[in-house]
Every structure is written in structure tokens, then in C-alpha cells.
Amino acid sequence: xxxxxxxxxxxxxxxxxxxxxxxxxxxxxPTRIDWRLDLINHSPNGLSWGYSGSAPAQCxxxxxxxxLEDNDALAVRLHQDFKxxxxxxxxxxxxxxxRTIRRWLTGGGADxxxxxxxxVVLNVVEADGVxxxxxxxxxxxxxxxxxxxxxxxxxxxxxxxxxxLRKDRPS
Numbered sequence: 001x002x003x004x005x006x007x008x009x010x011x012x013x014x015x016x017x018x019x020x021x022x023x024x025x026x027x028x029x030p031t032r033i034d035w036r037l038d039l040i041n042h043s044p045n046g047l048s049w050g051y052s053g054s055a056p057a058q059c060x061x062x063x064x065x066x067x068l069e070d071n072d073a074l075a076v077r078l079h080q081d082f083k084x085x086x087x088x089x090x091x092x093x094x095x096x097x098x099r100t101i102r103r104w105l106t107g108g109g110a111d112x113x114x115x116x117x118x119x120v121v122l123n124v125v126e127a128d129g130v131x132x133x134x135x136x137x138x139x140x141x142x143x144x145x146x147x148x149x150x151x152x153x154x155x156x157x158x159x160x161x162x163x164x165l166r167k168d169r170p171s
Contacts, residue, residue: 008021009090039075050092118151130144
């Protein structure tokens with residue numbers, strides 16, 4: 001992994017037109033990153049961002065492959081999640097630090113982010129002034145002292161996530 005790196009992109013034209021992404025490392029000139037068409041050819045016309053399409057998928061793959069250096073298989077496996085989490089959300093001009101990528105790789109990804117999303121409140125039953133509800137999609141049961149909202153965060157899912165992050169943290 002590249003430890004002290006920033007990726008940047010800027011475009012002054014339509015999002016559908018290809019752009020380049022540059023790697024910036026301390027004490028070095030900015031370097032245009034390889035599109036990595038050798039791994040997957042989503043977009044032979046170039047890289048783009050700010051929407052969820054083939055050029056942003058190529059951009060996500062290029063960034064991850066560059067960042068991971070010698071782990072192309074992992075870059076291929078994770079690039080679509082990375083696209084949805086970052087690249088599809090980039091504005092016309094953006095910067096993304098290596099620390100953010102590393103944090104996403106070690107503790108993030110779509111699976112863990114999903115645990116932090118609000119759940120749909122289903123099957124509300126009132127008994128003795130307490131409302132019991134089942135949350136969807138996790139299926140955990142939650143108690144409320146007032147009529148629950150339509151969505152709620154699941155404390156059990158969040159606690160599981162925190163515990164898994166603690167276990168994954170180096171000693």
C-alpha cells in the first residue's frame with residue numbers, strides 16, 4: 001500500500017468525457033495513474049467520476065490498483081464497492097487521501113457501511129406501554145417507549161460492527 005499519497009482529479013468538461021487521475025506523493029511530481037485496462041476493460045475511452053457508470057468503475061479500479069500496488073486481485077474484487085462509496089460521489093474537482101482509502105479497506109466496505117444504515121421498522125406491537133418492533137433487513141427486535149418512527153438505527157448491528165472493528169485492530 002502507498003502510505004502517504006493523495007489522488008486527485010479535475011475536469012472542466014462534461015462528466016461523460018474521460019479525465020485523468022493523478023497520484024501525489026510528498027516530494028514528487030504528480031503522476032498520472034494507469035487506467036489498468038489489463039485487469040478489466042470497463043471503459044477504454046478513459047476515467048470519469050460523479051455518476052455510477054463504466055468510466056467511474058474504471059476510475060475506481062485504477063485508483064485501487066495503484067494504491068494497493070501488488071494486489072491486483074483485491075483491487076478487482078473491491079472496485080465496484082469503492083466506486084459506489086467514493087468515485088460515483090466525486091464532484092468535478094476532488095482529492096482523496098490514502099488514509100481514507102486505507103480506513104475504508106481495513107474497516108469499511110459495503111458490508112460494514114450497511115450495518116450503519118437506518119432500518120425499516122416493522123411489526124410494531126404495544127404491550128404494557130412499551131412498543132416492540134422488528135427491524136428490516138437485520139431482523140433484530142427493538143423496544144421503544146413511544147410509537148417508533150418509520151426507520152431506526154439498530155443498536156445491535158452497530159455494536160456488532162464496533163466489536164468486529166476492535167478485533168480487527170492490531171494490538
